[in-house]
Amino acid sequence: MLSNRWTSRTVRAATRRHAHLGVLAPLAAGLLGCLAAPLKLSRDDSGTVLARQLLAAPDPSQRGTYAIRTLYYGSGTDKRRAEYRDSVTLKTASVDGSKLAGPPNPSQGKVRKDYWGFDFTKLPVNGRVWYPDGAGPFPLVLIVHGNHNMKEFSDPGYRYLGELLASRGFILASVDENFLNGFMSNENDARGWMLLKHLQAWRHFNDSAGSPLHGRVDMTRIALMGHSRGGEAVAVAGAFNRLSHYPDDATVRFDFNFDIRSLVAIAPVDGQYRPAEKPTPLANYNYLLIHGSHDGDVSTFDGLAQYERVRYPDRGPWFKSAMYVYRANHGQWNTAWGSLDGGPRSARYLDVRGLVSQADQRRFAEVTITAFLEATLRDRREYLPLFRDHRVAGAWLPKTMYITRFQDASFRAAATFEEDVDVSRGTVAGITLEGDSLGTWKEATLPFRYRGSNQGHNAVLLGWNNRIAGDDTTRRGRPASYRLSLGDSVRAAWGIDDATTLVFSLAPTKATPGPRTPARDSAASGDSAGKKRAAPKSRSKPPATRAVDDTVPMDLTIEATDAEGRTARVPLSAYGVPRRPLEIGVYRRAGRDRRRFANPYEIVLQTYTVPLADFARATPGFDARRLSSVRWRFDRTEAGTVWLDHIGFARLSPDFNAPSVGGAR
Amino acid sequence: MSRALALFASIGLLVVPVAARAQREGHAPILLQLPVTARTMAMGGLTAGSRDVEAVFGNPALVGGSSAFSLSLGRYASGASTGHAATTMSIGSIGLGFGVALLDAPQVVARSPMHSDVLTDEGRVAAADLAASVAASLNWKGLRWGASARYLDARTGTTHSASPAFDVGVAKDLMNGFLSAGVVLQHLGRTLPGDGEGRALPTRLALGASGGGYGVSKWFDVGASANVAVREDGALFPAVGGEWALVPLEGIAFALRGGVRRPELRAQRALTGGVGVQFDRLSLDYGWEDMRGKGGAHRVTFRLR
Numbered sequence: 013m014l015s016n017r018w019t020s021r022t023v024r025a026a027t028r029r030h031a032h033l034g035v036l037a038p039l040a041a042g043l044l045g046c047l048a049a050p051l052k053l054s055r056d057d058s059g060t061v062l063a064r065q066l067l068a069a070p071d072p073s074q075r076g077t078y079a080i081r082t083l084y085y086g087s088g089t090d091k092r093r094a095e096y097r098d099s100v101t102l103k104t105a106s107v108d109g110s111k112l113a114g115p116p117n118p119s120q121g122k123v124r125k126d127y128w129g130f131d132f133t134k135l136p137v138n139g140r141v142w143y144p145d146g147a148g149p150f151p152l153v154l155i156v157h158g159n160h161n162m163k164e165f166s167d168p169g170y171r172y173l174g175e176l177l178a179s180r181g182f183i184l185a186s187v188d189e190n191f192l193n194g195f196m197s198n199e200n201d202a203r204g205w206m207l208l209k210h211l212q213a214w215r216h217f218n219d220s221a222g223s224p225l226h227g228r229v230d231m232t233r234i235a236l237m238g239h240s241r242g243g244e245a246v247a248v249a250g251a252f253n254r255l256s257h258y259p260d261d262a263t264v265r266f267d268f269n270f271d272i273r274s275l276v277a278i279a280p281v282d283g284q285y286r287p288a289e290k291p292t293p294l295a296n297y298n299y300l301l302i303h304g305s306h307d308g309d310v311s312t313f314d315g316l317a318q319y320e321r322v323r324y325p326d327r328g329p330w331f332k333s334a335m336y337v338y339r340a341n342h343g344q345w346n347t348a349w350g351s352l353d354g355g356p357r358s359a360r361y362l363d364v365r366g367l368v369s370q371a372d373q374r375r376f377a378e379v380t381i382t383a384f385l386e387a388t389l390r391d392r393r394e395y396l397p398l399f400r401d402h403r404v405a406g407a408w409l410p411k412t413m414y415i416t417r418f419q420d421a422s423f424r425a426a427a428t429f430e431e432d433v434d435v436s437r438g439t440v441a442g443i444t445l446e447g448d449s450l451g452t453w454k455e456a457t458l459p460f461r462y463r464g465s466n467q468g469h470n471a472v473l474l475g476w477n478n479r480i481a482g483d484d485t486t487r488r489g490r491p492a493s494y495r496l497s498l499g500d501s502v503r504a505a506w507g508i509d510d511a512t513t514l515v516f517s518l519a520p521t522k523a524t525p526g527p528r529t530p531a532r533d534s535a536a537s538g539d540s541a542g543k544k545r546a547a548p549k550s551r552s553k554p555p556a557t558r559a560v561d562d563t564v565p566m567d568l569t570i571e572a573t574d575a576e577g578r579t580a581r582v583p584l585s586a587y588g589v590p591r592r593p594l595e596i597g598v599y600r601r602a603g604r605d606r607r608r609f610a611n612p613y614e615i616v617l618q619t620y621t622v623p624l625a626d627f628a629r630a631t632p633g634f635d636a637r638r639l640s641s642v643r644w645r646f647d648r649t650e651a652g653t654v655w656l657d658h659i660g661f662a663r664l665s666p667d668f669n670a671p672s673v674g675g676a677r
Numbered sequence: 678m679s680r681a682l683a684l685f686a687s688i689g690l691l692v693v694p695v696a697a698r699a700q701r702e703g704h705a706p707i708l709l710q711l712p713v714t715a716r717t718m719a720m721g722g723l724t725a726g727s728r729d730v731e732a733v734f735g736n737p738a739l740v741g742g743s744s745a746f747s748l749s750l751g752r753y754a755s756g757a758s759t760g761h762a763a764t765t766m767s768i769g770s771i772g773l774g775f776g777v778a779l780l781d782a783p784q785v786v787a788r789s790p791m792h793s794d795v796l797t798d799e800g801r802v803a804a805a806d807l808a809a810s811v812a813a814s815l816n817w818k819g820l821r822w823g824a825s826a827r828y829l830d831a832r833t834g835t836t837h838s839a840s841p842a843f844d845v846g847v848a849k850d851l852m853n854g855f856l857s858a859g860v861v862l863q864h865l866g867r868t869l870p871g872d873g874e875g876r877a878l879p880t881r882l883a884l885g886a887s888g889g890g891y892g893v894s895k896w897f898d899v900g901a902s903a904n905v906a907v908r909e910d911g912a913l914f915p916a917v918g919g920e921w922a923l924v925p926l927e928g929i930a931f932a933l934r935g936g937v938r939r940p941e942l943r944a945q946r947a948l949t950g951g952v953g954v955q956f957d958r959l960s961l962d963y964g965w966e967d968m969r970g971k972g973g974a975h976r977v978t979f980r981l982r
């Protein structure tokens with residue numbers, strides 16, 4: 013009986029405890045639910061955008077025919093890396109990087125030396141190599157990781173690329189720079205310089221009669237790839253490659269001058285190293301930039317600033333392309349890094365629910381990087397259209413959304429909005445710019461989403477609302493437009509004709525000007541008389557601009573007019589998807605994205621290439637050789653705002669333009 | 678990390694054989710021998726290596742590492758209540774801390790200064806201790822140095838005694854700031870007058886290390902505290918404590934704490950424990966210490982960083 017009573021009391025007590033738990037657990041879960049940000053993703057349009065596969069070339073993510081061989085090269089004495097101590101096939105001498113990098117403080121220097129067994133005067137030249145089993149010579153590609161926990165070695169994480177590229181006839185060396193990782197800063201010059209020291213080692217491997225790589229390396233076809241800080245390092249290496257002295261200490265002489273053709277930056281940082289206090293300049297390299305929207309480490313598209321600084325003064329066979337991958341992150345490009353961009357504990361703050369799978373993200377890397385290297389190192393030009401318009405490779409690319417920037421060396425800039433403060437003048441004499449019935453028209457610096465940061469260049473911001481303010485909500489004004497006019501001299505100098513392509517980059521924003529005032533509409537001049545210069549700031553209140561969450565892609569008409577007044581029109585959407593900004597949420601805590609970033613999206617311009625021949629097809633008789641103006645007519649979406657930049661003309665190689673999605677053909 | 682573990686383990690071994698020994702009480706006021714915050718109480722009670730607001734009453738070299746405010750309320754089985762308010766801040770390289778602690782503990786028999794039986798036995802004779810501290814710290818030669826001045830006030834019935842007291846300490850951050858270690862000479866001052874010859878301040882040399890928020894896995898952090906104090910009469914008081922925290926979301930933490938110590942007061946026992954919840958800059962901690970006779974003591978601390 014006593015036992016029963018005791019049991020009964022125990023059960024009641026347990027029941028009360030469970031009742032408390034039953035209340036507390038949902039309360040805690042509810043609290044966490046309130047504090048966690050909901051998953052917000054833009055509506056996926058890949059089902060339609062990537063519906064077609066127009067490139068007939070072999071899928072670049074598929075293995076090639078070569079058997080794959082591997083080897084290690086390095087100091088042969090590495091304390092921490094058994095593969096670089098016990099398994100090296102090719103021994104290398106260490107290099108003195110002490111003038112380019114050093115520990116942040118003496119205690120870190122001691123910690124680092126204790127751990128690695130060497131300091132910055134004896135940096136090892138270590139690499140793991142995947143190479144094809146064949147006589148060669150094969151193009152050489154180096155890849156370098158970025159910053160990470162120095163004790164979690166990053167260089168093995170590109171094996172998936174190494175094996176793929178080796179099977180397709182490239183040599184890939186993943187460079188060990190783990191000793192530059194950890195609590196380091198201002199060391200990206202050393203990261204880039206190390207790449208060039210590796211190339212010196214490779215020249216030796218290729219030239220040495222006893223080397224297993226003797227004569228197998230094509231030192232005239234070299235590419236450098238880098239991830240994160242390594243992504244900036246490849247730009248630094250590209251710049252240093254053609255310098256005779258280290259810009260920050262001219263006692264360090266350079267003698268590199270390798271035949272580097274191509275650079276690939278994967279989710280790079282930018283500006284951590286500034287040679288002689290200036291942004292790193294780059295000229296005459298093919299340049300591929302890829303970056304994920306949901307990068308939890310480099311959370312803005314930093315590489316765009318470097319992309320802008322890649323120039324082609326020699327008008328050689330160069331091009332550059334930047335690809336923004338929706339829902340990709342920072343670490344999944346490297347199998348050693350994974351989906352948590354801030355390390356294992358970042359599961360507490362990074363929202364990884366929206367990420368594409370690791371397999372899909374790497375597949376994108378495999379497709380684009382291999383195609384880029386095939387096109388630029390082995391002249392497989394059938395892959396070039398992918399870098400102009402990703403929609404041509406719908407079957408190859410993982411099903412997510414992409415934004416592509418593109419420019420080739422033939423590009424002639426008509427309006428880049430950098431040269432002066434006159435909004436009516438283009439970049440070169442003979443180009444004039446006019447707006448008609450616009451609610452917003454100004455040139456400004458293109459922002460990054462990080463508060464206070466920008467993309468380092470200007471663009472024009474154009475906003476319109478075709479509705480006339482008033483009680484009559486059906487009243488519409490003439491569609492707003494923005495026109496670029498060419499003088500005869502420019503047209504002649506650039507040799508514009510049917511083979512010329514109109515190129516510009518554009519990105520819609522979420523802002524929408526308020527309805528147009530009748531006075532503004534009536535004041536706007538017509539097509540013939542409408543040379544409306546930028547008006548001085550009106551004293552009347554401008555139409556209110558508000559952000560809208562419109563997920564339907566906007567559209568507009570591109571209108572070309574020749575000197576005879578013949579007008580031809582094509583829809584913008586035929587040449588790319590003018591999507592609204594893609595929604596990005598990086599953090600789990602509600603409100604943290606808003607505190608850290610100015611916008612829940614990144615303004616990434618999409619490049620549109622419109623062959624002038626398409627206008628002639630749309631309007632028989634249209635004469636591209638006498639092109640007098642191009643107009644962006646905002647007639648397909650009632651209201652909106654766009655950034656527009658890099659308007660110009662290119663004489664693209666036919667390889668870039670065929671095959672083409674959409675267009676008027 | 679291994680060195681830190683060795684330190685905590687060796688102090689832990691020191692605690693076990695001496696924890697059960699009862700103490701004679703020849704020092705006063707007892708307020709100086711009670712833990713100040715709930716987290717300190719839960720982790721063994723001593724604070725020679727603790728940062729933040731605990732340092733105002735612990736090691737002054739560690740004040741000012743962050744700006745914070747804390748407020749505690751505590752209750753003993755006898756009905757005695759205690760509380761504290763403290764704040765710390767940094768002005769340039771100088772850390773400053775201010776705090777006041779109070780014990781209101783009616784006695785059964787009026788004795789001045791009071792003995793620790795006021796914490797376990799309910800009485801009717803009004804008695805209270807008060808300590809008001811101001812502390813400052815600065816960096817010099819790679820170490821953090823600090824000093825504090827304290828006004829002590831003990832009242833029993835109509836008897837009133839007061840005395841100034843001082844602490845001096847030195848501290849250093851280790852393991853990239855995960856751990857702070859310090860040495861402090863506490864409660865320097867003259868004997869607190871009272872009945873008979875009065876009672877000496879509990880002057881002691883304390884060595885301690887403390888750390889928290891060390892991530893051991895995706896969702897869990899650990900923290901630990903280890904201290905050894907040697908009182909001027911040669912008595913040794915080791916204490917160790919540990920903290921295990923679940924961090925399900927950035928800025929949110931649920932902590933479970935435990936400690937073991939050699940008690941300094943006769944009314945105290947060896948075991949301590951507690952829980953805490955942190956919400957960004959706010960935290961609410963509960964601490965418990967085992968007391969002789971009538972149950973334990975409870976303390977709640979609210980902290981704003």
